[in-house]
Amino acid sequence: MIAELDIQGRRIVVTGGTGFLGRYICEELQTWKADVRPVGSLDYDLCEQAAVRRLYADLQPSIVVHGAAACGGIQANEENPGLFLYANAVMGLMLLEEGRRAGLDKLVLMSTTCAYPQNAPLPFSEEHISDGPPTGTTGPYGLAKRLLHEACANYEKQYGLRSTVLVPSNLYGPGDHFDEQRSHVVAALIRRFVEAKRSGTEQVVNWGTGKPTREFIHVRDAARGVVLACRRETSSAPINLGTGQETSIRELSDMIMAIAGYEGHVAWDETKPDGQPKRYMNVDRAKKVLGFESRIDLRQGLEETIRWFENNL
Numbered sequence: 001m002i003a004e005l006d007i008q009g010r011r012i013v014v015t016g017g018t019g020f021l022g023r024y025i026c027e028e029l030q031t032w033k034a035d036v037r038p039v040g041s042l043d044y045d046l047c048e049q050a051a052v053r054r055l056y057a058d059l060q061p062s063i064v065v066h067g068a069a070a071c072g073g074i075q076a077n078e079e080n081p082g083l084f085l086y087a088n089a090v091m092g093l094m095l096l097e098e099g100r101r102a103g104l105d106k107l108v109l110m111s112t113t114c115a116y117p118q119n120a121p122l123p124f125s126e127e128h129i130s131d132g133p134p135t136g137t138t139g140p141y142g143l144a145k146r147l148l149h150e151a152c153a154n155y156e157k158q159y160g161l162r163s164t165v166l167v168p169s170n171l172y173g174p175g176d177h178f179d180e181q182r183s184h185v186v187a188a189l190i191r192r193f194v195e196a197k198r199s200g201t202e203q204v205v206n207w208g209t210g211k212p213t214r215e216f217i218h219v220r221d222a223a224r225g226v227v228l229a230c231r232r233e234t235s236s237a238p239i240n241l242g243t244g245q246e247t248s249i250r251e252l253s254d255m256i257m258a259i260a261g262y263e264g265h266v267a268w269d270e271t272k273p274d275g276q277p278k279r280y281m282n283v284d285r286a287k288k289v290l291g292f293e294s295r296i297d298l299r300q301g302l303e304e305t306i307r308w309f310e311n312n313l
């Protein structure tokens with residue numbers, strides 16, 4: 001039996017509420033009639049302690065869903081290792097510290113699979129997340145989130161501030177970032193194939209061999225998982241939030257190409273790095289602790305996202 005909290009009328013601040021996932025979280029919270037307050041960086045710059053204090057004084061949340069992050073695609077991670085480490089660590093630590101001073105009940109932290117060590121056994125299971133440091137291009141971003149896992153555990157231990165740490169796999173869906181600087185693999189491939197079809201380009205070149213595998217969760221499913229985390233009593237032990245399904249980049253590219261209706265040639269530039277060979281998660285804990293299972297099939301989610309991109313190009 002999973003203990004439930006009533007969130008109707010509860011004041012819930014969603015940091016990153018202006019972002020891709022944050023907007024879906026706010027929508028889902030509204031269906032539960034929570035008193036939702038989305039905040040973006042123009043409202044409160046969470047790297048500034050005075051702004052974090054002001055947020056708690058102004059909004060007096062009972063729950064904070066911390067979805068704000070300094071993040072982006074591979075290029076953004078390569079160019080901002082210092083910023084991503086600093087900003088993500090500082091935002092999370094200050095939300096916890098000022099939150100416990102302000103009497104916050106609970107914090108739901110959006111973490112990332114980049115917090116896993118690269119050589120964690122597959123599928124990634126939560127008990128291995130602390131086996132080694134996150135490394136590679138997304139290492140600094142992952143390390144900051146990992147610090148926040150420890151911060152949540154220790155704030156619970158010392159101050160009784162409850163928290164749920166969610167570790168989502170790669171998100172995709174309508175409203176994703178499709179620009180080169182910020183896009184992740186799904187959005188980047190969608191843009192490439194839709195634009196190639198429109199312009200009649202004969203060949204599309206993808207990076208790497210296409211062999212690495214990843215896991216993708218529709219943003220609406222992820223938002224539903226986040227709201228379950230607001231409604232359930234959990235410990236601060238990390239919970240993977242995903243589908244548990246492994247898809248190779250080549251399979252993903254084939255699906256997007258077919259849905260976008262691109263009939264040209266696809267080449268793979270094997271001089272470009274592949275990144276981690278395999279990445280997918282064990283999602284048993286989310287089912288057990290939150291009663292969460294993903295519902296949106298990848299093909300169906302891609303169709304929706306591609307149609308959205310075509311209409312919003």
Ligand SMILES: NC(=O)c1ccc[n+]([C@@H]2O[C@H](COP(=O)([O-])OP(=O)(O)OC[C@H]3O[C@@H](n4cnc5c(N)ncnc54)[C@H](OP(=O)(O)O)[C@@H]3O)[C@@H](O)[C@H]2O)c1
Nearest residue numbers: 016018019020021040041045046067068069110112170171
């Ligand atoms: N996208 C993915 O595939 C993915 C996968 C796993 C985990 N996650 C995690 O999920 C969360 C949401 O990701 P997303 O892709 O939705 O991100 P996003 O669209 O880039 O949104 C980031 C949000 O953070 C806010 N923000 C950034 N710096 C801030 C600051 N200094 N002060 C206050 N707010 C600040 C932004 O506010 P403004 O827009 O107002 O500047 C924006 O609302 C993040 O914690 C991310 O680490 C994402």
